[in-house]
Amino acid sequence: MIRAGSVLLALAALLFTVAVASRERMAAGQVPAGPRLSAMAQLGAKMFFDPALSASGQKSCASCHDPAHHFGPPDGRSVQSGGPHGELSGIRAVPSLAYLDRTPPFTVGPESLYDQDAIVAVPGTVNAGAKNPLGPLKGQAARKHAGQPNDVPQGGLFWDGRADTFQQQALGPLMSPFEMANKDTASLVAKLRKATYAEDFRRLFGADIFDHPTRALDEAGFALSRFQIEDPRFHPYSSKYDAYLHGHATLTPAERRGLALFNDPDKGNCAACHLDKPTPDGQPPVFTDHEYEALAVPRNPAIPANHDPDYYDLGICGPLRHDAYAHQNANCGLFKTPTLRNVATRRVFFHNGVYHSLKQVLRFYADRDTRPGEIYPRRADGSIAYYNDLPPRYRRNIDRIDAPLNRKKGDKPALTDAEMDDIIAFLKTLTDR
Known part of the structure; x- marks a missing residue:
């Protein structure tokens, strides 16, 4: 007689094998059959994994947004390369595409649409002069726009918020000269016309779809957006911390200490921007308030564009954003606060990829102003090159209010090495399983 326990073990082993095989197929770009994804999302997945859509024929969306790395970069390079022949260097670190589905459109309004105490996102716009129902404003809001302290940039996709929808975001890298480098709509649509899935386009959008390049490009962006929305791998909420919030896991002593430091307004104060509580309607936290900060991380010499001493990446103020917001001095040097979900698996941090470990990131926060010589380089005369990746005229935008x-200079840093290790232990609980 076969014991029930043996049967359960065998069944568990089989399910594990199937799950691993499924992950391997998806990482290789093969979309599983069945009702899990709509036909539109399956078309988007085929495009997402197709290197033929790049000018070089070597770069797909997944090349930089690898499913095996939670849709983030697959290696520790500060920036990724691309271009017509794959030879051009990017100018910013590649952000993860995971957990973007609850990102609101870019706007400027009262801080905050999100709150440290888990205020749920409010769709639409808000009056800039409205009274903040959340009480005293935190650092960024207190600094923004003299006479309009409530005005805070928030929402949008990319580091500078220049895209409001997944459709806009998906088409950005396809046309970027240093990413997939399609020179125009016609050249990209010509690639789609020759793709192995061209018949899927005709079936979904009409037999003459490729005779209308602008519409074909719009539909391609829509299919890519549906893939990001429908595929649960982009937002699985399967971490140990999610289990902990549901009462199904227990944090270790180090993880508990790290969580306390993460929330302590005089220590890590991470939760001021990386919200860690469920929303009032029960949605799990995404670990960002979707707002923007000028943190003044040091200049990264590994980025070729930075070899020009007159070049600066100013976030909302460009070089990639060109609307009215890019011409407002109060926005210069501000970059979007990313989610911290799966952050412990990343090897590149901040918009310029200057740091490659969580310990370096936490030391930056603790030492930026208390021990600046540990953060910024020195000039030929031995003086410290404070805030060396932001022109002096914009340095009043730098956050000097929020702990840590x-x-x-000379003050005791907010965090000790041991406390940083505890915060890192907690951050590891945010990794999806």
């Missing part, structure tokens, strides 16, 4: 960035 509210200290001065």
